[in-house]
Amino acid sequence: MVTIHDVAKRAGVSIATVSNVINNSNKVAKGTAERVKKAIYELNYIPNNVAKGLKMNSTRTIGILAEDISAFSSPDIIDGICEQCERSDYQINLANLRVNNKVNQNSEDMYRDLAEDKEFRKGIQDGQNTLLSARISALIYIGVHPRDVSGLLPQIYIPMVYTYCYAKNPASSKAQNINYDDFQGAKLAVEYLIKRGHSKIAIIGGVINSYSTHRRMMGYQTALMEHSLPLRPEYITTGNWMFESGYEQMNKLIQLSDPPTAVFVMNDLMSYGAIAACKEHNINVPNDISIHGYDNQESAPFVTPPLTTIALPLHRMGVMAAKSAIDMVEHRNMDQTTEASVLIPCHHVIRSSVR
Amino acid sequence: MVTIHDVAKRAGVSIATVSNVINNSNKVAKGTAERVKKAIYELNYIPNNVAKGLKMNSTRTIGILAEDISAFSSPDIIDGICEQCERSDYQINLANLRVNNKVNQNSEDMYRDLAEDKEFRKGIQDGQNTLLSARISALIYIGVHPRDVSGLLPQIYIPMVYTYCYAKNPASSKAQNINYDDFQGAKLAVEYLIKRGHSKIAIIGGVINSYSTHRRMMGYQTALMEHSLPLRPEYITTGNWMFESGYEQMNKLIQLSDPPTAVFVMNDLMSYGAIAACKEHNINVPNDISIHGYDNQESAPFVTPPLTTIALPLHRMGVMAAKSAIDMVEHRNMDQTTEASVLIPCHHVIRSSVR
């Protein structure tokens, strides 16, 4: 490997001069700088960041600890992180926990079970340690489900950002949570239904102890309230985020004596189930009943009818996560205005499942 | 940060001894080793891999240069790479080129255009250099489309693996291509259609100069040939991988005087278009006509009818890619049996779009 010494020799200068043209090119005479740059180019010199990292005690590297990189939400978040890191000249070190292979899908409370799983906790420890031994400057933890992950990670002394999850008691004294706004997204959805003339609006929620379910439910209620619409208990149902539960709950709603004309379903998967239930009863979506999803999964444009839904600001979450991580590393977070948690608004994707 | 010196002091030994218990614990007396381990635990010592990397001239780090981490194929490949790296005690350094934002979707030959795009070539250079300055031990390049990417990357002196793309003239003298088997996958699909009793089997291909289109077409032909079925030119159509072209080509096939009873469509997106065309003509899928896709996109189970398709071995490609990268790093690739290109078989996902 060609080093700074080789460049110095070829340019006929000392290594200090080479270092100076690389790092603060103003400190060195123009002619000398040219010679050095020429030598760098000719030798195809590539600075050794591991030596630099050792010397500077800073690697300018963000560690990503992803609960599951195959989760639908992870790639776009990581994409955002990459983008910001490129802009700020940071590198990325990646570790993956493969949560979705480990979680018990049949469990009532799969994420709590998971949090108590010895093997998973060891995996998370190992992942964190591997990253830490690479001397990352900050750590971004990407969850697979918005929930409190306090206590999952051992305490560390570098800045931390949680995204697609949050920590009430973070693992670092410098920490931030970056998430999308469940409340705003749900409100957006229901307000749209109201705007389209619906007043009998039911809801199919996710699992009842989920943060998202709570927040989205509040968005639903608030939208109704602000438009002086009644909150009808028989219109409130919950499932478990899966296709089947959307199907089941929709069947219940259909059989009501005064059925809704629109249903806000808390995720796309359950929406598909709801649509399937309608089809079975020869109820046309959206003509007889409107279905509104949440998540904007990759499949949403391709189902029949194409699903009107709420898109998550995943890319922006990644950008923001990297940005706050880097800000904390570079001590720019010291103004009191910085909130420990930021919520990024969702936006609407209108297709054809709402009339 | 606590260093090996702190541990040594606390354990009352020299740093050499601490290093020995970490790396070759057999060289040191049992009692001493215990004391050292205790000190490590008490001080929460985490080895500094950047110092180690400098000293060893090896970081045990795989660089991933992803053309687009948001492409449907990338996350599972990366997941596989992560898994193998964890097993082999390697770290991962990630860079993303965001190709899909840069490519001109309307171009006849978008990837060739891209390859000639100055800005993209600069991006790829920068990405490679960033990775190289982190002194990665090997580089894995993940494409977004199976094609020859020779000449895109500058020549380098570390092992390279190409996956979801290939290089006839790789950028390293130690290189390998890891891909799925287009030919085998297509043959699998068409043989299934034949087994289900179809003999009038049409095909909707991708863009005509695409490697995948060629290979899948050959799989189609071979399956027909091996079952003594005629190759009917009017059954051979091609599109451009997008929804609309599936729709258009299907419309043509429907209007044939002797229309097919089954269509092998070369990707899922065009399959959705084909299904849409059938619906418009009140042709029931699969009862009147069968549709077979390729890719097994996340959406495939949710369209109507759920799509029978070919699943790509993405995770295994990632595992294999990392494995060969690491093998090359550790000089285990020296047997002549190692092929420059390996193809991993696809497998079948049977749902309801084929009768």
Added chain:
DNA sequence: TTGTACGCGTTATCAT
């Protein structure tokens, strides 16, 4: 403006 010398945290060699 440019050069010399030191130290960052390791591992490995060579003594002891």
Added chain:
DNA sequence: ATGATAACGCGTACAA
């Protein structure tokens, strides 16, 4: 079995 010490490639006082 254990310890002292020289590198690894770089950035930066400080000297010139």
